[in-house]
Amino acid sequence: MSHASTAPTALLDVRDLVVRYGPVTAVDGVSFTVAAGETVGLYGPSGCGKSSTAHAVLRLRRPQSGRIWFDGTELTSLSERRLRPLRPRLQPVFQDPYGSLSPRRRIRDQLAEPLRVHGLRAPAAVPGRVAELLGLVGLEPSCGDRFPHELSGGQCQRAGIARALACEPRLIVLDEPVSALDPSLRAGIVNLLLDLQQDLGLGYLFICHDPVLVRHFCDRVLTMRGGRVSTGGWQSG
Numbered sequence: 654m655s656h657a658s659t660a661p662t663a664l665l666d667v668r669d670l671v672v673r674y675g676p677v678t679a680v681d682g683v684s685f686t687v688a689a690g691e692t693v694g695l696y697g698p699s700g701c702g703k704s705s706t707a708h709a710v711l712r713l714r715r716p717q718s719g720r721i722w723f724d725g726t727e728l729t730s731l732s733e734r735r736l737r738p739l740r741p742r743l744q745p746v747f748q749d750p751y752g753s754l755s756p757r758r759r760i761r762d763q764l765a766e767p768l769r770v771h772g773l774r775a776p777a778a779v780p781g782r783v784a785e786l787l788g789l790v791g792l793e794p795s796c797g798d799r800f801p802h803e804l805s806g807g808q809c810q811r812a813g814i815a816r817a818l819a820c821e822p823r824l825i826v827l828d829e830p831v832s833a834l835d836p837s838l839r840a841g842i843v844n845l846l847l848d849l850q851q852d853l854g855l856g857y858l859f860i861c862h863d864p865v866l867v868r869h870f871c872d873r874v875l876t877m878r879g880g881r882v883s884t885g886g887w888q889s890g
């Protein structure tokens with residue numbers, strides 16, 4: 654049986670992905686899998702195609718070719734309408750902790766929104782779940798009453814992670830989630846992500862250009878260069 658016709662068993666299965674911007678080929682035939690509970694790193698220098706790969710996985714950008722399977726469903730051919738019920742299960746956490754949240758709404762309301770929109774909790778159970786989410790990411794209950802600009806960068810990134818968790822994801826795409834933070838705060842966020850993965854069995858696709866961090870954090874690392882994944886597993890630099 655050929656690879657293309659093999660039924661995917663991984664949580665995420667990306668095959669022969671190609672992303673172009675006009676004449677620029679940003680991703681050139683990339684294939685990889687992420688299993689439930691596994692962290693796979695996409696590592697490489699600026700411009701090698703990491704974010705374009707992540708955006709295609711999140712369906713923020715349609716690839717020119719290739720197939721992306723998530724939890725047994727092929728995403729690339731799905732209409733927006735049929736993709737909608739899957740979206741909560743596949744969540745992003747981006748580099749800029751303030752940019753991931755709405756500046757004009759209290760954290761509590763931003764955590765409650767996906768619970769209501771996706772029907773994940775009955776209205777009466779929403780405040781309790783919001784408190785639970787704040788606790789899961791190590792934020793004081795009072796943080797729920799604040800606006801993003803009233804939180805530190807680290808607190809704000811925790812709130813962004815809580816918002817992703819509110820959707821009850823199976824896979825989180827972590828696009829440089831600590832690189833905008835003060836170095837003293839990074840270990841706290843990394844350890845939080847590792848603890849959450851252990852407790853919730855999450856799969857992580859971890860986009861990173863820091864060789865030390867990617868090695869520490871990931872079960873497997875794919876090194877990208879010029880839109881392609883180098884063969885031979887881990888390569889430094």
Ligand SMILES: Nc1ncnc2c1ncn2[C@@H]1O[C@H](COP(=O)(O)OP(=O)(O)OP(=O)(O)O)[C@@H](O)[C@H]1O
Nearest residue numbers: 674677679697698699700701702703704705706862
């Ligand atoms: N919207 C766009 N329009 C045109 N070219 C783009 C666009 N986004 C990315 N590119 C180009 O695609 C290539 C891959 O970029 P991409 O952002 O995916 O790489 P990256 O590894 O994530 O880099 P960085 O770490 O700097 O974000 C680069 O040559 C980049 O200039």
